[in-house]
Amino acid sequence: MPLTWPVVLSRVLAAAISGYLAAWSLAFTLATLLPMTRASVWFLCHLLTPLALLSALLWAFAAKTSARAWGVPLLLALAGVLSSLLLREIK
Amino acid sequence: MKKTFTQSMAWLHTWGGLLLGWLLVPIFFTGTLAVFEPELSHWMRPELHQANTRVLPAVQASTLAQARLQAVAAGAPGWQIDLPDARNPALHIGWGSPRALQREYLDPRTGAPLRVRATEGGHFFTHFHAELDAGKVGRALVCVAGLVMLASLISGIVLHKKIFQDFFTFRPRASSQRAWLDAHTVLGVLSLPFLLMISYSGVIMLVDDYLPAATTHLYHGKSGARAEVVKNFERKPLGQPASLPALAGLTAQAEHRFGVGMLSQISVRAPGDTAATVRFSRHIHDRLGAVADHVSYDAASGALRGVQTDWNPMAYLFRTLVGLHIVKFGGYPALALYFLAGLAASALLAGGLVLYTIKRRKRGGQAFGVATTQIHALIEALNVAAIAGIVLASAAYLWSNRLLPASWEARASAEVGGFFAVWALSLLHALLRPPLRAWFEQVSLAAALCGLLPLLDVATGQQSDPIAQGVDAVAVLLALALSWLAWRLRPPHAGHAPVFLNKAAA
Numbered sequence: 336m337p338l339t340w341p342v343v344l345s346r347v348l349a350a351a352i353s354g355y356l357a358a359w360s361l362a363f364t365l366a367t368l369l370p371m372t373r374a375s376v377w378f379l380c381h382l383l384t385p386l387a388l389l390s391a392l393l394w395a396f397a398a399k400t401s402a403r404a405w406g407v408p409l410l411l412a413l414a415g416v417l418s419s420l421l422l423r424e425i426k
Numbered sequence: 427m428k429k430t431f432t433q434s435m436a437w438l439h440t441w442g443g444l445l446l447g448w449l450l451v452p453i454f455f456t457g458t459l460a461v462f463e464p465e466l467s468h469w470m471r472p473e474l475h476q477a478n479t480r481v482l483p484a485v486q487a488s489t490l491a492q493a494r495l496q497a498v499a500a501g502a503p504g505w506q507i508d509l510p511d512a513r514n515p516a517l518h519i520g521w522g523s524p525r526a527l528q529r530e531y532l533d534p535r536t537g538a539p540l541r542v543r544a545t546e547g548g549h550f551f552t553h554f555h556a557e558l559d560a561g562k563v564g565r566a567l568v569c570v571a572g573l574v575m576l577a578s579l580i581s582g583i584v585l586h587k588k589i590f591q592d593f594f595t596f597r598p599r600a601s602s603q604r605a606w607l608d609a610h611t612v613l614g615v616l617s618l619p620f621l622l623m624i625s626y627s628g629v630i631m632l633v634d635d636y637l638p639a640a641t642t643h644l645y646h647g648k649s650g651a652r653a654e655v656v657k658n659f660e661r662k663p664l665g666q667p668a669s670l671p672a673l674a675g676l677t678a679q680a681e682h683r684f685g686v687g688m689l690s691q692i693s694v695r696a697p698g699d700t701a702a703t704v705r706f707s708r709h710i711h712d713r714l715g716a717v718a719d720h721v722s723y724d725a726a727s728g729a730l731r732g733v734q735t736d737w738n739p740m741a742y743l744f745r746t747l748v749g750l751h752i753v754k755f756g757g758y759p760a761l762a763l764y765f766l767a768g769l770a771a772s773a774l775l776a777g778g779l780v781l782y783t784i785k786r787r788k789r790g791g792q793a794f795g796v797a798t799t800q801i802h803a804l805i806e807a808l809n810v811a812a813i814a815g816i817v818l819a820s821a822a823y824l825w826s827n828r829l830l831p832a833s834w835e836a837r838a839s840a841e842v843g844g845f846f847a848v849w850a851l852s853l854l855h856a857l858l859r860p861p862l863r864a865w866f867e868q869v870s871l872a873a874a875l876c877g878l879l880p881l882l883d884v885a886t887g888q889q890s891d892p893i894a895q896g897v898d899a900v901a902v903l904l905a906l907a908l909s910w911l912a913w914r915l916r917p918p919h920a921g922h923a924p925v926f927l928n929k930a931a932a
Contacts, residue, residue, distance in 0.1 A: 359639040377641070381630050384637055
């Protein structure tokens with residue numbers, strides 16, 4: 336399949352948007368679940384969220400299909416938010 | 427995206443590297459200069475050189491500063507005294523509210539205020555490095571550039587799975603493309619730990635602006651984490667005027683606690699009030715973590731209000747990465763290492779950009795349809811401006827510092843204007859000249875501007891100064907490197923093929 340501008344644009348947007356949501360979800364999960372003082376969690380979030388952005392960026396271009404480029408980070412983001420909400424309810 | 431993982435990574439490495447490379451070279455080069463921010467600031471304020479005799483001890487500095495502050499700002503909401511050290515020999519005071527301090531330099535021998543030219547000094551390089559002089563938009567661009575840098579490092583590792591073998595592969599005579607590729611790879615492998623560290627630690631400092639998830643969920647969108655980590659022993663002024671006792675006694679106490687010569691700053695809250703408090707901050711130049719231990723006293727009674735030497739471990743970890751990035755530790759050996767690593771990183775990025783154009787020129791073809799020739803010419807011009815242009819602009823910034831009238835009010839912004847004007851001219855020149863000519867002419871001019879900097883210093887400086895001489899010496903070393911590059915790039919004449927064109931089919 337030749338590379339066309341729509342394909343590239345889709346991957347760039349996947350990296351930016353799904354990566355952003357995945358990073359936000361990671362911070363939300365850490366903030367909800369970690370039993371540390373909130374300042375500790377705050378600093379930890381700043382160490383880890385860039386790694387989520389980076390992983391999503393690499394994934395967006397490594398994934399075989401555009402659907403997977405978008406889908407995997409979004410599913411992970413959703414899973415993070417839902418499971419942390421669920422675990423918070425249980426606690 | 428491509429057929430294989432390696433091909434996808436190659437595509438990302440090429441295009442991410444090219445598009446963000448035009449930002450990353452200026453970011454890395456100005457960041458490299460920012461390693462010597464205090465020295466450059468000192469160089470750019472020749473009026474301070476006469477006062478650079480010895481490092482004034484903290485107790486005497488506090489006495490001189492207090493005398494001046496008492497005279498001009500007895501009722502100010504706060505005072506700040508930046509104590510002299512070997513890298514910043516002047517006594518720098520400020521008064522007003524912490525966010526809008528009015529600043530002044532004092533002669534460390536007499537305590538008299540010095541008339542110092544208005545300039546952003548070396549801080550401009552740090553500022554440009556972190557936000558491209560474009561505020562929030564600039565910080566976002568730098569943050570994205572940092573992430574793409576990290577992605578390029580990882581995709582670069584994927585491309586060079588045989589990393590150990592690549593490290594020993596340098597074929598300078600095989601063909602110019604080979605030579606550039608090998609140089610790019612060797613520089614990348616050699617400085618990989620530095621590149622990963624510096625890019626990651628840079629991104630973590632910027633990410634909160636755009637991804638305030640932790641702030642939103644933990645602090646309801648308000649800032650507060652730093653305030654929870656850094657203890658505050660100040661208190662509200664009572665509104666009862668009082669005269670501040672001498673700071674020298676408390677300074678001696680604080681120095682006894684943290685060590686002689688280990689204080690970096692004194693700040694006084696409500697100096698004209700009975701509830702005045704004095705805080706002493708400790709230097710961070712002997713530790714990786716960029717956290718300043720501090721101790722506070724009640725000014726009137728001299729009673730200890732609190733001391734902080736222990737830190738939240740996670741905040742300490744974060745600030746250790748910040749400390750690794752801003753390199754205040756380790757003295758001149760560490761600074762020199764960072765400077766060289768920064769130059770190597772800039773060269774790595776520059777080599778990557780150049781490699782793109784060599785490959786495309788050789789391949790020819792119609793990658794961009796009918797506009798291919800024009801687009802390749804534009805890419806080449808942007809390369810020249812991003813690489814040679816940023817060196818020229820930085821040198822021009824230093825030149826304009828010494829050539830603009832010292833007493834001119836608007837000179838600080840005019841210096842910055844000089845930086846951007848020369849950068850714009852570099853792009854214009856690169857667009858108008860044939861690529862090889864543009865490279866040669868701009869690199870030669872940059873070599874000349876750096877090489878002549880010591881002469882400018884002597885001609886416009888007020889007296890010889892060891893810190894300024896250090897800056898001059900580094901400028902000469904840069905000029906030598908640039909001259910060598912210019913010689914390699916010299917335009918073709920009898921018997922000399924241009925280095926950027928592939929000599930043989932080999």
